[in-house]
Amino acid sequence: MKENKRLPDKTVERLSQYRRNLLTCVANGKTHIFSHEIANLLHITSVQVRRDIMLIGYSGTLRKGYDVQELIDLIGEIIDSQFGQRVAVIGVGNLGRALVSYFKGKRSKLLIVAAFDTNAEKVDRVYAGVHCYHYDQMAEIIKKENISIGIITVPASEAAKVAENLVISGIKGILNFTPSPVNVSPHVFLEEYDMITSLEKVAYFVKKNDM
Numbered sequence: 001m002k003e004n005k006r007l008p009d010k011t012v013e014r015l016s017q018y019r020r021n022l023l024t025c026v027a028n029g030k031t032h033i034f035s036h037e038i039a040n041l042l043h044i045t046s047v048q049v050r051r052d053i054m055l056i057g058y059s060g061t062l063r064k065g066y067d068v069q070e071l072i073d074l075i076g077e078i079i080d081s082q083f084g085q086r087v088a089v090i091g092v093g094n095l096g097r098a099l100v101s102y103f104k105g106k107r108s109k110l111l112i113v114a115a116f117d118t119n120a121e122k123v124d125r126v127y128a129g130v131h132c133y134h135y136d137q138m139a140e141i142i143k144k145e146n147i148s149i150g151i152i153t154v155p156a157s158e159a160a161k162v163a164e165n166l167v168i169s170g171i172k173g174i175l176n177f178t179p180s181p182v183n184v185s186p187h188v189f190l191e192e193y194d195m196i197t198s199l200e201k202v203a204y205f206v207k208k209n210d211m
């Protein structure tokens with residue numbers, strides 16, 4: 001695949017899911033896998049799997065399918081940055097702390113290296129190995145620590161302000177975990193994940209199925 005070609009964001013999401021499942025296959029001693037097996041693991045069609053994998057310029061063999069390790073390596077080359085990317089969490093409340101702890105050691109190419117908060121009791125504390133700085137130091141630390149991704153876990157009412165500040169501080173991508181959508185300039189990649197909406201959606205369908 002050409003370096004400068006951008007993949008559709010749903011494809012990137014699926015590549016990340018493929019890799020996670022392929023790593024489990026490796027751990028179980030599986031060396032080759034067919035598209036329909038990957039499809040079954042992710043509850044999608046094998047046509048979709050083949051299309052995604054063709055998009056990254058890989059093909060398996062008819063007899064054995066895809067080489068699991070080769071596919072893992074290729075997905076890594078495409079979605080990981082060669083020298084890794086550094087991440088900051090803004091707001092170390094319950095959610096921010098959970099994320100920092102959960103993410104620790106999960107991805108070698110994606111490191112949470114700083115946290116920011118306005119609460120004096122949290123500033124200068126270390127959460128799961130991550131130092132919490134005062135929010136006012138954000139621009140300075142983002143530059144100094146070469147941080148390119150920000151995760152927003154402040155209260156919803158603060159989200160817009162924090163996003164704006166992150167953009168001004170030179171951040172390249174934002175994952176907004178608050179239920180309040182934010183605006184960013186077009187050169188910043190924004191992903192929003194509202195857990196409450198997701199849970200309410202599940203609850204709605206559970207209710208419907210019970211009726």
Ligand code: ATP
Nearest residue numbers: 091092093094095116117118119135153154155158
């Ligand atoms: P806790 O009880 O530990 O504060 P919480 O999950 O109830 O946790 P929230 O009210 O959701 O906390 O706030 C999340 C975190 O965001 C808190 O640590 C709060 O101090 C911090 N925070 C609030 N406003 C900002 C801001 N503008 N910039 C950075 N951090 C902020």
